[in-house]
Amino acid sequence: MYKWIVIGGGIQGSCVASRLLEEKKAEVKDVLIIDPHKQPLERWRTITEKIEMKYLRSPLVHHLHTDPYSLKKYSSENNYASSLKGQYQRPRLDMFNQHSMDLLEETGVMECWLQGVVNGLSWTEQRWKVCIADGRCFFSERVVLAMGVNHTPHYPSWIDSYKDHKAINHVFEMDSSLPETGDVIVVGGGMTAAHLAYALTQKESIHSVTMVKRHPLRVHHFDSDPGWLGPKYLNKYHKLTSYKERRLVIQEARNRGSITRDLYLKLLKQKRAGRLDIHTGCIQKIREDTDGSMQLFMENEAKLEGTAILLATGPAIAMPGKEWLDPLIEQMQLPCAPCGFPIVPKSLEWKNGLFVAGALAELEIGPASRNIAGARKAAERILQFA
Known part of the structure; x- marks a missing residue:
């Protein structure tokens, strides 16, 4: 034992x-x-x-x-x-x-x-x-x-019918790999998505990279304020006797879907250089085209196309x-x-x-x-x- x-x-x-x-x-x-x-x-x-x-x-x-x-x-x-x-x-x-x-x-x-x-x-x-x-x-x-x-991994509801499609991978799947060529769409707005999108723009064999996120890029040094590591915020937090309230505080305190300033500047540099497209909005549905490419239909009626979709949508x-x-x-x-x-x-x-x-x-x-x-x-x- x-x-x-x-x-x-x-x-x-x-x-x-x-x-x-x-x-x-x-x-x-x-x-x-x-x-x-x-x-x-x-x-x-x-x-x-x-x-x-x-x-x-x-x-x-x-x-x-x-x-x-x-x-x-x-x-x-x-x-x-x-x-x-x-x-x-x-x-x-x-x-x-x-x-x-x-x-x-x-x-x-x-x-x-x-x-x-x-x-x-x-x-x-x-x-x-x-x-x-x-x-x-x-x-x-x-x-x-x-x-x-x-x-x-978290798979958004709009991808349900295509979850197992060979052109779609979630970065949290251990056996998934990055595409070497083609037009790649990265879905997500946090650190994982930002690192992924930037890395793909560095590959000469990748034709285009598009980053799609639900909200504007959020810039924070850390994923929660350093005050949460000590008494500054935790003293008040531990006085909460309602665990429903504690959960709400945790959700509000986390800078979910945020990125560091240096990574934000890297993305903007790639965007200005024409190596990265950034779209903000909700994806409504997905469809495979006759040529095998994937089409994403946005809430604003925009349509994005790519040969591969990489999900960085968290757990x-x-x-x-x-x-x-x-x-x-x-x-x-x-x-x-x-x-x-x-x-x-x-x-x-x-x-x-x-x-x-x-x-x-x-x-x-x-x-x-x-x-x-x-x-x-x-x-x-x-x-x-x-």
């Missing part, structure tokens, strides 16, 4: 697991990390590489190591050129990734890894039972639910792990908010050593819960109270 099972090996789960091992709260033999992918952070690294992201949106001190200045030291020790960008010292993505993987190797996270898809969780005989799709089950004193939200709005968490919630009468997400105390312990991180912890951690900073906060809380 394990002392800890961490479900999910992305940013959240890897941060918690590495802290458990680094701070000697557990030995390697006592920890099991279950994730659908072969290695830690695989989904994160695949998607960010696909859209050719160069720098993180978050600042230098947000990473997986306990020491906030670890990444800065790592940059100097390994002689990374142009390692930081802008006034907030945003780190190079490749440096952040290598720093993370080195840490996970050093702390022993790699030795705790199990590739598998969790499909069952239950409390039995005073311990947790975690089952995976191949039929195996594992027992543990404690479990951390650290599943990410990006495993289920589906759903609680991660819902299909196997719902029976557990009913069985153990676990407290949930009207939105269906866990109600947990400061310790992030839902019940009997069952902890949450990431999206599942956001009603306690706040708007930054899904980010790297949120992963650090969750790890600190879990280690403090476990």
